[in-house]
Amino acid sequence: MEWWLSMPKVELHAHLNGSIRDSTLLEVARTLGEKGIIDFSDVEHVIMKNDRSLREVFKLFDLIHILTTDHATVTRIAKEVIEDFAAENVVYLELRTTPKRNDSIGMSKRSYMEAVLKGLKAVSSVDIAFIPYNEDATSLIRSLPTNVECNGATRKKIYVRLLLSIDRRETTTAAMETVMLALEMRHLGVVGIDLSGNPVVGEWITYLPALKFAKEQGLCVTLHCGEVPNPKEIQEMLDFLPQRIGHACYFQKEDWEKLKSSNIPVEICLTSNIRTASIQSIEVHHFVDLYKEKHPLVLCTDDSGVFSTSLSKEYKYAASSFGLGKMEMFELAKNAIEYIFADGSVKNDLRAIFASETKKLN
Numbered sequence: 204m205e206w207w208l209s210m211p212k213v214e215l216h217a218h219l220n221g222s223i224r225d226s227t228l229l230e231v232a233r234t235l236g237e238k239g240i241i242d243f244s245d246v247e248h249v250i251m252k253n254d255r256s257l258r259e260v261f262k263l264f265d266l267i268h269i270l271t272t273d274h275a276t277v278t279r280i281a282k283e284v285i286e287d288f289a290a291e292n293v294v295y296l297e298l299r300t301t302p303k304r305n306d307s308i309g310m311s312k313r314s315y316m317e318a319v320l321k322g323l324k325a326v327s328s329v330d331i332a333f334i335p336y337n338e339d340a341t342s343l344i345r346s347l348p349t350n351v352e353c354n355g356a357t358r359k360k361i362y363v364r365l366l367l368s369i370d371r372r373e374t375t376t377a378a379m380e381t382v383m384l385a386l387e388m389r390h391l392g393v394v395g396i397d398l399s400g401n402p403v404v405g406e407w408i409t410y411l412p413a414l415k416f417a418k419e420q421g422l423c424v425t426l427h428c429g430e431v432p433n434p435k436e437i438q439e440m441l442d443f444l445p446q447r448i449g450h451a452c453y454f455q456k457e458d459w460e461k462l463k464s465s466n467i468p469v470e471i472c473l474t475s476n477i478r479t480a481s482i483q484s485i486e487v488h489h490f491v492d493l494y495k496e497k498h499p500l501v502l503c504t505d506d507s508g509v510f511s512t513s514l515s516k517e518y519k520y521a522a523s524s525f526g527l528g529k530m531e532m533f534e535l536a537k538n539a540i541e542y543i544f545a546d547g548s549v550k551n552d553l554r555a556i557f558a559s560e561t562k563k564l565n
């Protein structure tokens with residue numbers, strides 16, 4: 204097996220509805236087409252299209268949400284997404300999703316999240332630990348060495364934690380509801396809040412009260428920051444001192460200075476940035492400068508379904524684009540443990556997993 208596939212990896216920036224298998228999306232669309240709810244022929248080419256601008260990506264998300272936002276489908280995609288990450292040796296996944304309300308089908312933000320959790324509980328092909336302090340889950344996962352042989356087949360194991368996303372289209376009240384829900388669901392593996400959604404929509408001031416409250420209550424916060432040129436918002440976001448940021452594509456000199464002095468880890472999504480043309484070419488990607496300066500960073504997929512990628516592909520892409528070897532990529536993956544939002548005991552478990560892999564590499 205190639206090293207980028209077999210190596211343990213940590214995924215910290217993956218949107219649930221952006222990580223759906225094409226086959227599942229097509230199947231769901233076909234079923235809705237047969238019921239006359241959508242016109243399948245209109246939708247098929249949109250799903251299969253590969254090159255999308257950032258604007259087109261958000262149009263696609265509106266379509267995906269029409270296709271997937273019912274409880275059963277949310278449960279199915281959550282299960283499949285976790286199985287897919289585990290299959291490529293992601294040992295820790297922070298999965299983010301926007302809790303959605305749809306009165307017409309009796310969906311509340313809470314019931315949406317319960318459907319996600321049902322998907323986590325339905326995972327059976329891999330060992331999953333997603334509930335903190337749950338003795339059963341923890342002891343099960345601890346009792347198994349990495350990739351244990353079970354009935355002749357290799358079983359994977361994965362730690363999963365959840366981040367609740369605030370969509371930039373939401374009001375202050377709606378954002379606060381999401382934070383309250385996250386607090387209520389902490390014992391079920393929710394560790395933080397993400398701010399995402401179309402970056403040309405909404406204002407920082409709208410989400411700030413909810414994000415401040417989240418931070419005060421001890422939830423970790425990550426922000427989509429600098430996806431479009433918006434110098435004022437970038438500075439305000441950095442002043443907020445989030446625990447991590449994603450993207451950082453349109454940073455100017457003063458933004459880099461502030462980011463570096465505050466040591467905020469950056470979630471780097473190479474394929475996403477190139478596909479949406481947020482960065483002109485891989486050669487000029489800010490990964491290079493941040494890596495050279497040893498700034499905390501982590502490679503992530505963003506939307507593995509929408510951008511036809513995987514975390515293994517991102518590692519391979521970085522290695523080949525920036526001339527890095529297997530050992531350097533292994534160190535990069537291992538360093539990501541320090542930026543996860545789960546508690547110290549999970550960090551220790553992950554360190555142990557990487558330590559046992561180090562022995563195999565040497």
Ligand code: 5GP
Binds near residue numbers: 219
């Ligand atoms: P969901 O939260 O519905 O599970 O995942 C899809 C949502 O994540 C999108 O509707 C959007 O709000 C957010 N999202 C996914 N990819 C991106 C991205 O690259 N940038 C931003 N700003 N938001 C994204």
